[in-house]
Amino acid sequence: MSKQPKYRQVADALRREVVNGTYPPGGRLPSESDLSARFDASRNTVRAGLNLLVSEGLISSSQGLGYEVRKHEVFELNASQFENLSFPQSGDAYNTDVTNAGRRPHQTFRVELAPASEYTAQRLQVEVGATSVLRFCHRYVDDVPWSTQATHYPEWLVQQAPRLSDPGDIAEGTTRYLAGLGIEQVGYFDEIATRMPTPDEARLLEIGAGVPVLLWTRTGYSTDRPIRCTVTTFRGDLNRMNYEIGDVSARPQSEVS
Structure with missing residues (x-):
């Protein structure tokens, strides 16, 4: 018994x-x-x-x-190719990846001036409370909440790239926009963590009880200093990330990570 x-x-x-x-x-x-x-x-x-x-x-x-x-139609994101300007893109990286997967992208925007938190200030190498421009995206895949993305740009960069403070979408994507101004992102540092969602995250992503979020922080660098800090919050039950490191040409295309 x-x-x-x-x-x-x-x-x-x-x-x-x-x-x-x-x-x-x-x-x-x-x-x-x-x-x-x-x-x-x-x-x-x-x-x-x-x-x-x-x-x-x-x-x-x-x-x-x-x-x-619960339905779990997982979206797989190749994080090593995300924002890579050598790959053909139709709009920004999010629209490109979702469309290429045969899914439908949709997103809303909010742009505002915001003081840098201790978390973002450390990564942007600015003082805590320093003014930054926050571009906040609420993203969907097939009309299902997929992620939120909060990107902080330091004030000095916005002076060189004023469209970062525009309230709407930058159609070609911010990475490509900056590269066109000669401000190239030559590298990035990623941090990945999981935790339970805050009440606001649970509301925006329509997360049920017991479902964690996946936090992906990407700090992008020019040749001499950081140019942005992006924190993407994914629904843990609907997303999977992978990376390609080195030569993986022998990997079958149908292989599941």
Whole structure:
């Protein structure tokens, strides 16, 4: 006899059935009363087991509609090619990558002056609180919230590249725009971390309980100093990143990372 609490036995059994496809993405689980009869458990016990799966991000609950298996159509981003100007682009890197994947991109913008936080000031090598231009993008793939991106540019750079403070999109992408002014990004330093979302992140990305976010911080450099710090926040359940380092020409194109 299992020594696990009954609600965990319920969760374990349903988890296996979600993973093996008994209940496919978008499919609904049986009602609490039906599960109570199946597992010979009270509705409170069944509800506790279901809530455990909700917290793991496997299922979602809607009042009056029961429990549904979450859909996970993952978008794969090649971070080593992202913003690489040697690759053909149609617009900026985000639009290019999403379109090339056969998906539909959409994004909204906000541009404002903002004091550099300790996090961004350290990376831009400016004083904490120094004025920077923040370009904030709320991005979608197939109308599903995909990421938010906050890019901070130091004030000295904006004086040389005034379109950075324009409220709308820079159609060719900011990296290509800067390169056209002779301000070339010759390298970048990436940092990747995970954590649970803040309330604002959960709202903007429509993240359910138990789903973490993936934080990707990219600091871009010219030949002598940093020119921007970009913090991209992804939904952890809908995104996967990869890098190509060295010669990977032998890698099959269909290979899954």
